[in-house]
Amino acid sequence: MKILATEGISKNAEIALQKAGFEVISAEIEQNQLENYIINNSIDAILVGNNTQIQQELIDACYNLKLIGYKNNTDNIDVQYAKDQGLHVINTSDASANSVAELVFAHLLGLARNLHQSNREMPLEGDFNFKGLKESFTGNELRGKTIGIIGINTEAIATAKIALGLGMNVIFSNDELKSITISIEFFDGQGVEFSFNTISLNELLSKSNFISLHIKQQDDYIIGVNEFERMKNGIGIINCSNGKLIDEIALINAIEDGKVKYAGLDVFENEPTPNIQLLMNPNLSLSPNIASSTFEAKEQIDMELANKIIELLNE
16 A cells, blocks of 8 residues: 655654555645646555645545545645545644644743844844843743633643643633643652633633633634733733634734733744734744644654554555
């Protein structure tokens, strides 16, 4: 069987698949050439990232496909239609959770200490306005502050663990779960458990100093004009989950009005061409959808996908 990895695959995952009898092809195929490539090369399974569209027309045409694997979110894949046609659709639920959580706090810590602004200003004024910049960039500590986490998944839990380690108060909002227990294990084998009761979204919005989103794409924005109005003044928002969860125009307006002090965004409504108003806003900390882009996470993701392919197709 042939596996096409459109954004590459780790060497260890490739070796594991080859040992199980699969042929692995790592190739970046243009979208308009993908259908013919799959058919002409008798591809049985395809592994994709964010840049490849797998929609109904392609699924119907590529009748030989048995499995679709994806490394990030599913905005570019018609998952339900693929499943209805009998294809296996697999992803990695846990492999990148720690990577995502660490980027949440890379943004959050940087924002709280004004690193997003000082990194811009120091190269321009650091040689003649050092003292002035020092006075301008007095920041805030995270300890004792409340972080509201919207959604409960492995990434949300990993984010909560870091927050707890920093001494933050953690609150959750989730429509499905009423309570959650989080276990934190330390380097020496010791551990501690924390139990939480979830609260309504409106309550979370009103109580949080910071908000981090960890939820799948919805039919409408999770955070829009009405939600911003319910937040505390000077709130900080982090989104490393999905670019269609926050109304970006409402976010820009909320920053200009002083409701939102700053925000960290790793995902955007219009990728790969984010709104220019976001790119130019000095109160934003920005990254190009790199939440799961660590060497450790990539290795774990690829190995998890490889193991699932072997389990499902090597029968």
